[in-house]
Amino acid sequence: MLIEVLAIIGLDPVSTGALDNLQHAAEVLKKEYGIKIVIVPYNTWSDTISSSIKSLPIIIIGGTKAFAGYAPSVKEIIEYVLDYVKQNKRRKRYEALVPAGIIEKDHLLLSAAIT
Numbered sequence: 119m120l121i122e123v124l125a126i127i128g129l130d131p132v133s134t135g136a137l138d139n140l141q142h143a144a145e146v147l148k149k150e151y152g153i154k155i156v157i158v159p160y161n162t163w164s165d166t167i168s169s170s171i172k173s174l175p176i177i178i179i180g181g182t183k184a185f186a187g188y189a190p191s192v193k194e195i196i197e198y199v200l201d202y203v204k205q206n207k208r209r210k211r212y213e214a215l216v217p218a219g220i221i222e223k224d225h226l227l228l229s230a231a232i233t
Contacts, residue, residue, distance in 0.1 A: 119203060120154045124178040129163040136175040136189035143195035153203060180206070 125140055127133035137159060144155035162174065173187040177195075180202050185194070 119152075120156065121180050121199060121202065122156045122158065123180075125157060125159045126174060126176040126178070127159055127161055128172065128174040129161075130174070132189050133175040136177060136185075139189055139192050139195060140177070143192045143199070146192065146196060147199055151200070151203075153199060155199070 123140060123144075125133075125137055127137060137157075140155075140157050144157060147153040147155055162172070175185070175187075175189065176183065177185040177190060179195075179198060182202075184190075184198050190198075
Protein backbone atom coordinates (compact mmCIF):
# COMPACT_ATOMS: atom_id res chain seq x y z
CA MET A 119 0.00 0.00 0.00
CA LEU A 120 1.14 3.53 -0.77
CA ILE A 121 0.08 6.44 1.46
CA GLU A 122 0.76 10.12 0.91
CA VAL A 123 1.70 12.34 3.86
CA LEU A 124 1.71 16.12 3.46
CA ALA A 125 3.78 17.93 6.10
CA ILE A 126 3.17 21.68 6.27
CA ILE A 127 6.20 22.96 8.14
CA GLY A 128 7.89 26.18 9.19
CA LEU A 129 11.41 27.21 10.05
CA ASP A 130 11.41 25.99 13.64
CA PRO A 131 12.73 23.03 15.66
CA VAL A 132 9.27 21.52 16.16
CA SER A 133 8.70 21.29 12.40
CA THR A 134 12.15 19.79 11.90
CA GLY A 135 11.43 17.21 14.60
CA ALA A 136 8.10 16.33 13.00
CA LEU A 137 9.76 15.80 9.62
CA ASP A 138 12.48 13.62 11.20
CA ASN A 139 9.85 11.54 13.01
CA LEU A 140 7.86 11.13 9.79
CA GLN A 141 10.95 9.87 7.96
CA HIS A 142 11.77 7.41 10.74
CA ALA A 143 8.16 6.18 10.91
CA ALA A 144 8.13 5.72 7.11
CA GLU A 145 11.23 3.52 7.35
CA VAL A 146 9.66 1.39 10.10
CA LEU A 147 6.34 1.08 8.26
CA LYS A 148 8.07 -0.04 5.05
CA LYS A 149 10.38 -2.51 6.78
CA GLU A 150 7.92 -4.07 9.25
CA TYR A 151 4.53 -3.70 7.52
CA GLY A 152 5.29 -3.23 3.81
CA ILE A 153 3.51 0.13 3.79
CA LYS A 154 5.20 2.76 1.63
CA ILE A 155 4.90 6.38 2.71
CA VAL A 156 5.42 9.33 0.35
CA ILE A 157 6.31 12.41 2.42
CA VAL A 158 5.65 15.75 0.74
CA PRO A 159 7.05 18.63 2.83
CA TYR A 160 5.47 22.00 2.13
CA ASN A 161 7.68 24.76 3.50
CA THR A 162 6.19 28.05 4.69
CA TRP A 163 9.55 29.54 5.62
CA SER A 164 8.95 32.84 3.87
CA ASP A 165 5.83 33.68 5.88
CA THR A 166 6.18 36.37 8.51
CA ILE A 167 3.60 34.83 10.83
CA SER A 168 5.25 32.64 13.43
CA SER A 169 4.85 28.87 13.31
CA SER A 170 3.10 28.72 16.67
CA ILE A 171 0.35 31.11 15.55
CA LYS A 172 -0.27 28.97 12.45
CA SER A 173 -0.23 25.75 14.56
CA LEU A 174 2.67 24.29 12.58
CA PRO A 175 3.58 21.62 11.84
CA ILE A 176 0.40 20.25 10.29
CA ILE A 177 0.55 16.60 9.22
CA ILE A 178 -2.03 15.36 6.71
CA ILE A 179 -2.12 11.59 6.23
CA GLY A 180 -4.14 10.15 3.38
CA GLY A 181 -5.99 13.43 2.88
CA THR A 182 -7.02 13.79 6.54
CA LYS A 183 -5.54 16.22 9.05
CA ALA A 184 -3.88 13.93 11.57
CA PHE A 185 -1.68 16.17 13.75
CA ALA A 186 -1.31 19.93 14.23
CA GLY A 187 0.78 22.19 16.43
CA TYR A 188 3.28 19.65 17.69
CA ALA A 189 5.72 17.01 16.47
CA PRO A 190 4.02 13.62 16.81
CA SER A 191 6.19 10.78 18.04
CA VAL A 192 7.22 7.95 15.74
CA LYS A 193 4.88 5.65 17.66
CA GLU A 194 1.91 8.03 17.22
CA ILE A 195 2.53 8.25 13.48
CA ILE A 196 2.82 4.49 13.08
CA GLU A 197 -0.38 3.89 15.08
CA TYR A 198 -2.28 6.48 13.04
CA VAL A 199 -1.12 5.00 9.73
CA LEU A 200 -2.01 1.45 10.82
CA ASP A 201 -5.49 2.62 11.87
CA TYR A 202 -5.82 4.41 8.53
CA VAL A 203 -4.89 1.21 6.68
CA LYS A 204 -7.46 -0.82 8.64
CA GLN A 205 -10.20 1.68 7.81
CA ASN A 206 -9.32 1.74 4.11
CA LYS A 207 -8.88 -1.97 3.36
CA ARG A 208 -11.69 -1.77 0.81
CA ARG A 209 -9.58 0.40 -1.50
CA LYS A 210 -8.05 -1.26 -4.53
CA ARG A 211 -4.42 -2.25 -4.10
CA TYR A 212 -3.24 -0.48 -7.24
CA GLU A 213 -5.36 2.64 -6.97
CA ALA A 214 -3.64 5.63 -8.56
CA LEU A 215 -1.92 8.08 -6.26
CA VAL A 216 -2.15 11.74 -7.13
CA PRO A 217 0.74 13.54 -5.42
CA ALA A 218 0.08 16.72 -3.49
CA GLY A 219 0.96 19.91 -5.21
CA ILE A 220 0.00 23.50 -5.59
CA ILE A 221 -0.83 25.07 -8.92
CA GLU A 222 0.13 28.71 -9.09
CA LYS A 223 0.19 30.71 -12.32
CA ASP A 224 -0.10 27.52 -14.41
CA HIS A 225 2.94 25.93 -12.75
CA LEU A 226 2.82 22.86 -10.54
CA LEU A 227 4.83 23.43 -7.38
CA LEU A 228 5.69 20.41 -5.26
CA SER A 229 8.12 20.08 -2.39
CA ALA A 230 9.67 23.52 -2.44
CA ALA A 231 9.97 26.67 -0.40
CA ILE A 232 7.48 29.08 -1.90
CA THR A 233 8.83 32.62 -2.22
